[in-house]
Amino acid sequence: MPDLPSPPQRRRARRQRGSPAIPERRLQRTLRTVFGLQSLRTGQRHVIERVLEGRSTLAVMPTGAGKSLCYQLPALLLPGCTVVVSPLIALMKDQREKLHALGVNAVQFNSQVEADEIRAGEEAIREGSASIVFTTPERLADRDFAALLRSHEISLLVVDEAHCISQWGHDFRPAFLGIGAMAKALGDPPVLALTATANGEVAADIMEKLGIPASGWIDTGTYRPNLHYAVEQHAREEDRLRRTLALVASTQGSGIVYTATVKAAQAVYEALRAAGESVGLYHGRRGAADRREAQDAYMAGRLRVMVATNAFGMGIDKPDIRFVVHYQMPSGLDAYYQESGRAGRDGQASACTLLFLRRDRALQQFFLAGRYPAEEELDSLHRALKTATRNDQALTLEPPRSRRTS
Template identity: 60%
Template structure:
């Protein structure tokens, strides 16, 4: 057969397979999942997974990431393992799958022993098509051995930004997933997240040991989310603003606080004002957290006041507003948390109450303890001692170190592994690599997290810049995430688009930011200033060329410095 005939035959075969796959996926959507059509990006992800490619899907909250693994799991002959950070999300997904006749199992610390044994037996019998587990469970050698004896055709990592040391919600337990991927024979990986900067994308691939990630980014823009920032001059004013906002908003909403104390105070304020409100934070007893979540989810409470412990994976489509009482640590966290509004596609308001002093709170949170060179040396020496008896488990090392164990032992081990000072086998047991490391090697490895702290500080400054900016809120978010949405200039719905800082304008008119006049005298915080077409006001903050001013009647606006004149 001529080469041209072979090529034509191959093309016809590919086309035939694609048509058959489309019919199969369409049938599954309608018959099993009750969905008529896929949303943008979903088919690309599904095709990539079914082609056996390692895939990173960056899709906004509410865009249907679950279907991206549920459809392949219904087609692939082996099991799909889904690694999730939240037990409540696992349970929710499990119940929904069982309602439509898909067998699934979950393994996590909340299960009674009888249910755990039942789940393990279903995996052993290969009767569960989808297996949900926490990253901690995946790191257990006995569980990994069970999966190795099964046929794992796909490993899914939900909330994949947690695996990256540059991500906003870095979780040390996720660091073991790369070793598990290798131990399972490197099945195709599907990593799912709503946000990822370029650095995070690269780091996810590195941490997983996957060099050929097919990145499918559907963009972060959600036009139904209307962003605004309300400037506060003091804590009392901010509390009053928060109460007024909650009262004026229709429908259900979430109020985020940066600390447990702030959450409890806001909960008490809203409850005293007669609002239908629930409270959620990490220091509440587990049963109380579950009760609060259930009251909010079933509509028995209109408002949830919470720390960031609440929200990841919460599937409540009709949230009409998200209010932040304090500035978050970075724009990734802010987008993730505010993005829990409007999952039904209807208009929702995302408001940040910005008090300049709140920045100090986040600066306090940034002072974290990361491994130092001497701690890495301690862990390495303990590993060498244990290795005299052969490869050892993580728990043995933890017991050997006892109270001397660094708070982030998993981070230490991952650093030592990345530095090729320790290695793991297929059973996830550890042992030292050959050779004696130098002091400089430990110093170099510790420097990785010194870099992270600097990045964290820069990320906070960018978050503050967003809060003080006079430009389109969506444009700022798109630029931060490197989302080059074609033709996007402004959303026409955020506070800065509807009331540009330098002058009011008709939203129906074309708006372009004019070049500001040359910079005038030095503007200082607390000084009196004036702006054309506005009254005299008080300077709240100065950030680069942007000045935030409080005017009479609690009006606050941000201007380019060139438009501001001292009084």
């Protein structure tokens, strides 16, 4: 009697024939009973069908388009575990809590998880009860953790915020570069890369690093009809502040006011608080406990408005944000799309307003100059490296002085 094919072999055979691995009725039943949804959004179905057929995919979808469902639904339909790699600890926590509320066993591994939860998560992986494993790229690279993941079948490897893997992207993170090698170490499962911002160059870089074929690129566009964009130029700082107060007062619902500097964030926060608004403050110079308290209060609806620098927002999934005001010009178009795109994720009409003075441009150019080393600094480093290599010696350099003055 001939040997029967193993489950992985049967799945590969189904994919080669091009037939869906999961019956449509089971997909619809899971969508309805677990997630409470009657249908998939535009783009979601195409991505999910590819994932269920085991085909690696890069999905470029607008903010608020339901990218998370593109792996959460397949995770409940595929036989093994789904591993989600993300740089956003706040989003991991948020997604895990939402999945637990739906009865889905999801576990998370990052620097902010307590030891007891880590141990419970490891046991869930070991016994095969974890449907979804959230982790950072740094944790994924840990040899013992990778061995633990390999103890059970991994049906899907998800790379969230996939633009972070590209040096051409706006938010490159070196730790992402090891994900491609780790995918092979985990048995080379199908890969789903997700991002809201990837031009052709960045998309090609993502696909090359993660082994996704060109045919696997699905771009549903960036247009969101429920967002209304407006740009206003002002001549004086006091005019801009007065307009910000008016916009916040005249718009119902919750909102975010973004500033480019901590100083501006503090000034806008004080002005809104003096005007009687329910407002919080979030920037990188506040203590971690203060930031967490402000974020939790905003997410729970105890604060109506959050004034923040770009330190706030990555991984924040609050569906009912009705307005986003940029008090100053952001660092670039990608950043503006990400930040303004936090409005209206429930599909309802929302306003995105950019206020600027001419000097905002000079401020961003100043930040840009401090972000990258100057030519003389690179020359100095190159000479030191050449000298150390010739002399076969260890190298210690004083860190270059910051060229920023504030």
